[in-house]
Amino acid sequence: MSNSAGPQKQSRMIADREDPWISVSLLAENAYCSRAGIIQNETGLDDTGEELFHLGRGRQRLVFYDFKQLVRALKRTFTFTVCSIIVLIFSIVAGQLLVNSPALWKNMVQIGDLELHVSWYDVAQASFNVIMIISLICVGYGILRWLYIYLFRYLPAKWARAAEPNPLHTEAQTVKWWGLLNAGFQVIRPQDQYRDVRWHLAGCPWRVLVKGNLRIPVYKKRPNRGNAGEKLFRQHYARMAAYCHLLEKCENADSPYGIILFGDSHIGITVPCLPGTKKTFHDGLIDARKTISYSKHFLPPYPKNPQICVLCPHSRRERYTGASVCGNRFGWIPPNYRDAYAW
Numbered sequence: 001m002s003n004s005a006g007p008q009k010q011s012r013m014i015a016d017r018e019d020p021w022i023s024v025s026l027l028a029e030n031a032y033c034s035r036a037g038i039i040q041n042e043t044g045l046d047d048t049g050e051e052l053f054h055l056g057r058g059r060q061r062l063v064f065y066d067f068k069q070l071v072r073a074l075k076r077t078f079t080f081t082v083c084s085i086i087v088l089i090f091s092i093v094a095g096q097l098l099v100n101s102p103a104l105w106k107n108m109v110q111i112g113d114l115e116l117h118v119s120w121y122d123v124a125q126a127s128f129n130v131i132m133i134i135s136l137i138c139v140g141y142g143i144l145r146w147l148y149i150y151l152f153r154y155l156p157a158k159w160a161r162a163a164e165p166n167p168l169h170t171e172a173q174t175v176k177w178w179g180l181l182n183a184g185f186q187v188i189r190p191q192d193q194y195r196d197v198r199w200h201l202a203g204c205p206w207r208v209l210v211k212g213n214l215r216i217p218v219y220k221k222r223p224n225r226g227n228a229g230e231k232l233f234r235q236h237y238a239r240m241a242a243y244c245h246l247l248e249k250c251e252n253a254d255s256p257y258g259i260i261l262f263g264d265s266h267i268g269i270t271v272p273c274l275p276g277t278k279k280t281f282h283d284g285l286i287d288a289r290k291t292i293s294y295s296k297h298f299l300p301p302y303p304k305n306p307q308i309c310v311l312c313p314h315s316r317r318e319r320y321t322g323a324s325v326c327g328n329r330f331g332w333i334p335p336n337y338r339d340a341y342a343w
């Protein structure tokens with residue numbers, strides 16, 4: 001491990017060759033619970049900058065985080081509505097032409113030797129009526145959807161007051177997503193993990209906001225139940241400081257704070273990258289290295305405070321088998337919040 005004192009070592013953070021690579025997700029999970037860190041390591045999933053939405057309400061529909069997405073959704077809905085109108089007109093015109101159809105259409109439907117008591121005329125007219133009703137519903141749906149996106153998504157986003165957090169502020173500041181974009185931040189969706197080869201650290205924020213030399217990592221936190229939804233814990237501070245570090249290293253830019261968005265909302269708070277936050281991150285990285293290095297020979301005990309298991313996604317049990325990820329991995333039954341509902 002690199003935290004042993006040595007003459008060549010410039011920093012305890014520099015990883016030895018045999019030290020494991022630590023993803024930012026692993027770092028954060030390990031800060032929450034060492035067992036969660038091991039599970040994250042064995043799952044092997046890359047960091048996505050988004051907390052798994054195992055708890056709380058599900059994802060909302062029609063939530064946008066980019067003006068391009070909004071405009072694209074408006075255009076698609078418009079195209080869908082126009083196509084539905086064309087089909088509607090076609091079905092009306094075809095139905096009218098059918099009224100003056102030749103006598104052939106009046107023949108009874110014949111299948112083999114069986115002659116049904118309906119004519120081809122009736123079949124065609126019923127088909128056009130069905131198409132007309134479906135296209136009419138699609139036109140109505142398209143118009144309502146377009147109006148909804150325009151009035152309740154596009155206009156509020158466009159009219160949001162531009163506001164940029166003070167990068168020197170040492171307290172958390174509330175931010176509004178569209179206010180940030182209207183203040184000139186560009187949204188980048190990272191395509192790959194950012195890596196610091198010297199620290200054996202990799203991570204990928206959900207989005208990066210770019211303005212001048214500023215690179216602001218954005219993380220989406222799951223919506224917790226009740227008032228706990230907007231509380232931040234040690235793992236969130238370690239995560240945000242790790243993202244800021246990676247962005248400063250890889251982009252050679254300033255990353256004085258990160259932003260945490262709550263669930264699918266457009267409201268979040270800044271997490272300033274202060275010395276205390278950095279220390280949480282540094283200690284967390286060293287600790288995660290130890291957990292993973294020793295995990296083959298030594299399993300960490302279950303948490304002293306079992307309450308942290310209650311809302312942990314790894315304690316969630318299968319409905320019929322009662323098995324949970326943590327229970328299977330470590331051979332025990334972690335307490336889960338659903339125990340209270342006795343399902």
Ligand code: SF4
Nearest residue numbers: 033036309312326334
């Ligand atoms: S269920 Fe408990 S012990 Fe298991 S990973 Fe979650 S917090 Fe850790």
